Amino acid sequence: MGLAGLAAASAIGAACAALPFAPPATPTPGEATPEPPAATPPAEPAAATPATDQAPVLPPPIVAATPTLTVRQAEATGRVTIGTSQSPIEEPWFTKALSAFSARYPKVSLDQWNIRSGYLEMVASWAAAGKLPDVLFAQLRHTGALAFRKWILSLDDLVKRDAAEISPDDFHPPLAREARAGQKWLALPYDDSVGIIVYDAGALASAGKPKPSEGWTWADLATLARETTQTLREGTKARWGFRWQPEAWMLPALFRSFGAGFATDERSVKLTTDAHTRALQWLAELLAAGFAAKSTDIPADQLGIAIGRVTAEAAGSWSLARYAAVPATVQYDVQVFPRSASSPRASHSAGTGWCLTRDSRNQSAAWELIKHLSSRDTQELMISLPLRNMPSRASAMPLWTAGVKAIGMPANHSAFGIAAAEAQTAEPVAWWLEFADACDDTLPALWEGRIKAAEALAEIEQRTNAGAARYA
DSSP: OHHHHHHHHTTTTGGGGGGTOOSSSSOOOOOOOOOOOOOOOOOOOOOOOOOOSOOOOOOOOOOOOOOOOSSGGGGGGGGEEEEEEOOOHHHHHHHHHHHHHHHHHTTTTEEEEEOOSSHHHHHHHHTTTTTTSSSSEEEEEHHHHHHHHTTTTTHHHHHTTTTTEEEEEEGGGGHHHHHEEEEESSOEEEEEEEEEEEEHHHHHHHTOOOOOOOOOBHHHHHHHHHHOEEEOOOSSEEEEEOOOOOOOGGHHHHHHHTTSSSSETTEOOOOOOOOHHHHHHHEEEEEEEEEOOTTTTTTSSSSSTTTTTTEEEEEEEGGHHHHHOOOOOEEEEEOOOOOOOOOOOOEEEEEEEEBBBBBSSHHHHHHHHHHHTTTTTHHHHIITTTOSSSEEEEGGHHHHHHHHHOOOOOOOTTTOOOHHHBBBBBOOTTTTTHHHHHHHOOOOHHHTTOOOHHHHHHHHHHHHHHHHHOOO
């Protein structure tokens, strides 16, 4: 959903006041923060204008407001609300993390508002009503849009003040880049979704094919896909050699791996080059030739390797626990993404984090909670122990690595660390959701062979830059 969609969702914001999880109408005791002004729904963006050769007018840099704290850490008290979007699997672990915070700060009461679906729409509604929770969970790539609308506050002064406690250098550098706009912190990173290639080592051994090496190329992957695809006599596929249809957040790394850039500046993209076209055409040709599975070939909730239908598939740290549960007869392993010539590998990651909102009435206690939720101890509890994803902190990686070793596979688990360290991320931009919407609407036609790569890229570029121009 783009920011236009967020603006539309904001129109129902007043209804939030009647919801059972709405914040109280009065400030939390012990806080001097005044009542927030009456909420005004964000204005609907102007209609998109066609892209031209002239770059859009640049709006001012994204700089969120700076919170003013009035209570010292030792005096943290009152009520703190937390907006999250957690699955049932995460909830028991998060309850433990909140209990640990309550043990340290017994005078702070915590109220979690968990929205499992339609989370961004609900955030827009909270914002329109002036009732955002104190602490907001967010995809780091969305924080630019949230900050541009001044829904979240800059954490930069707080991070500098508490640097010795936070250890910001402990965050994986790609996530530290993704959590900052103009070098100012908008969120503290939480978990790290790192892309990786998972392959069926047993199938390769049976076919007499070598395992992919750390230095492999896109040509090597295409050869693997072609040589391991199995077609039955009637023409149906018994096995595809490869499976991947990248989402928007994965594309910048793919482009760079083919020698192409992404954002020409913080306000526009340039996607209509030969290098960009080669990147998407590489995958489109595999799909057209039948060497890569389409989205309709295998249900999205199934691991192609687990059911013996795919030799290699693009996945990531978020699915490691699922691969650990595949039958013991399936011998899988992992490798970093390929590269093209001297360009960097297509290693990519996307993080989540914790933000302090403009409507917080208990900023001091909320900040203590943000530090707690992004701490090594919480990441070990919430991420490393259950192998739910990868932690955003280097200091939480040893426990995660020990867990991976304990389950026995993948053998090449060090590939995750390599990918996390070199992953391509970008600073938050206000127009990211427009770019994601354009990709979601346009790329399926490319994967299905109805349009060419150059046509898809031209459409995505035009729509993204038209959206970016709205923020001038």
